[in-house]
Amino acid sequence: MLPPHTAAFPVNGAPRGLSILGATGSIGTQTLDIVRLFPDRLRVRALTGHSNAELLARQALEFLPDCVVIGKATEARGLREALAGTGIRVLEGPAGLCEAAALPEVDIVMAGVVGVAGLEPVLAAIRAGKTIALANKETLVVAGALVKASLAQHGSTLLPVDSEHSAIFQCLVGEPARAVESLVLTASGGPFRTRALETFAEITRDEALRHPNWSMGAKVTIDSATMMNKGLEVIEAHWLFDVQAEQIEVLIHPQSIIHSMVTFTDGSTKAQLGVPDMKVPIQYALSYPDRWPAPHPRIDWSRLKGLDFEPPDADKFPCLRLAYEALAFGGTAPAVLNAANEQAVALFLKDHIRFVDIPRVVEEALGKLSRTVQPSYETLVEADAEARRLVMEHGGGVPD
Numbered sequence: 001m002l003p004p005h006t007a008a009f010p011v012n013g014a015p016r017g018l019s020i021l022g023a024t025g026s027i028g029t030q031t032l033d034i035v036r037l038f039p040d041r042l043r044v045r046a047l048t049g050h051s052n053a054e055l056l057a058r059q060a061l062e063f064l065p066d067c068v069v070i071g072k073a074t075e076a077r078g079l080r081e082a083l084a085g086t087g088i089r090v091l092e093g094p095a096g097l098c099e100a101a102a103l104p105e106v107d108i109v110m111a112g113v114v115g116v117a118g119l120e121p122v123l124a125a126i127r128a129g130k131t132i133a134l135a136n137k138e139t140l141v142v143a144g145a146l147v148k149a150s151l152a153q154h155g156s157t158l159l160p161v162d163s164e165h166s167a168i169f170q171c172l173v174g175e176p177a178r179a180v181e182s183l184v185l186t187a188s189g190g191p192f193r194t195r196a197l198e199t200f201a202e203i204t205r206d207e208a209l210r211h212p213n214w215s216m217g218a219k220v221t222i223d224s225a226t227m228m229n230k231g232l233e234v235i236e237a238h239w240l241f242d243v244q245a246e247q248i249e250v251l252i253h254p255q256s257i258i259h260s261m262v263t264f265t266d267g268s269t270k271a272q273l274g275v276p277d278m279k280v281p282i283q284y285a286l287s288y289p290d291r292w293p294a295p296h297p298r299i300d301w302s303r304l305k306g307l308d309f310e311p312p313d314a315d316k317f318p319c320l321r322l323a324y325e326a327l328a329f330g331g332t333a334p335a336v337l338n339a340a341n342e343q344a345v346a347l348f349l350k351d352h353i354r355f356v357d358i359p360r361v362v363e364e365a366l367g368k369l370s371r372t373v374q375p376s377y378e379t380l381v382e383a384d385a386e387a388r389r390l391v392m393e394h395g396g397g398v399p400d
């Protein structure tokens with residue numbers, strides 16, 4: 001599925017046209033940091049955000065894209081006023097997001113929306129033949145088979161941004177696909193790695209939002225605390241690298257220095273290392289197949305005391321097992337896993353359910369809902385909605 005390690009698109013000296021979906025988020029703002037470093041090589045053509053119109057307006061005034069997209073229609077008026085006289089088009093909602101992903105001036109799309117909301121624009125970018133820098137792992141979890149088929153049909157390219165998958169991708173440079181034996185996805189273990197299981201029922205929202213090594217958006221931070229994040233990444237790796245679940249090992253590595261590893265059929269293992277900083281994998285996806293000189297922090301080997309590893313604790317982190325089970329079943333199961341998890345995390349962030357309820361309701365959704373094999377896009381959307389409805393019965397209110 002990944003491109004051969006050659007140029008993803010012609011390098012003719014012109015800056016690469018960039019559309020940043022989710023520009024106001026953690027991935028999006030760090031992508032703009034990379035653009036600030038390389039204004040001659042990257043040109044922002046589109047920026048999108050869901051509700052933070054003020055930040056989106058500031059970004060637009062700095063980078064002067066052709067268009068901006070705001071998710072919440074109620075924010076559009078203020079955004080139009082802020083950008084009056086600039087000539088920047090203001091679009092709205094999911095249709096605007098898809099348009100921003102497929103603009104003719106765009107070469108590469110940074111898929112930095114969180115959750116399944118990122119799926120449709122990625123499919124639109126694929127259909128338009130774009131190169132996609134994929135941070136939005138939920139896209140592959142929910143619709144890996146459809147994405148893969150569409151990439152082949154339209155000759156588009158997907159480049160991983162997730163640090164583990166970028167690490168594996170970097171390890172694979174120059175290697176034949178048939179020589180890959182297995183992958184090791186490293187995980188920090190999150191904030192609760194050493195916490196006693198008996199106290200998990202009391203975990204608060206603020207505790208779960210405090211990640212030891214990475215600063216990220218709220219949803220992925222909670223996913224890291226439950227280790228659902230690693231489960232989603234196992235499914236992501238399956239689709240990106242054409243490997244089966246049995247070939248993917250998850251290993252706790254608390255320092256987050258080794259970002260992941262590949263073992264080859266001759267017994268050799270390659271790893272990619274670095275200070276935990278998302279700017280490095282973000283930049284690699286934007287510069288690929290080149291590497292651009294940048295001032296990101298380097299590992300200080302003299303201060304590195306050691307690299308530790310341990311297997312994940314299956315009792316503390318049942319989400320990991322659930323993700324492997326969903327991958328083994330296939331069909332709509334990963335979409336149900338993802339939707340139930342998104343809804344459960346949203347409820348947890350509002351203090352409507354407890355931390356330990358997250359795996360419980362996801363497991364219940366996986367057990368209760370029918371699992372269609374080889375689902376269409378519409379079937380996946382329906383499975384997503386059903387799973388959300390089921391989870392809402394636990395937390396009250398209406399689905400987001």
Ligand code: NAD
Nearest residue numbers: 022023024025026027049050113114117135136137216217
């Ligand atoms: P975030 O919450 O910081 O930002 C999400 C962005 O998506 C924001 O711009 C927001 O406005 C937009 N958005 C949210 N809901 C939307 C909707 N319904 N429609 C349109 N836009 C919407 O999230 P993040 O941490 O930047 O993560 C983005 C994606 O990247 C996630 O899939 C995450 O798993 C993945 N990822 C993030 C990191 C990281 O360090 N933050 C690392 C690896 C992978």
Ligand code: MG
Nearest residue numbers: 162163164233
């Ligand atoms: Mg990751």
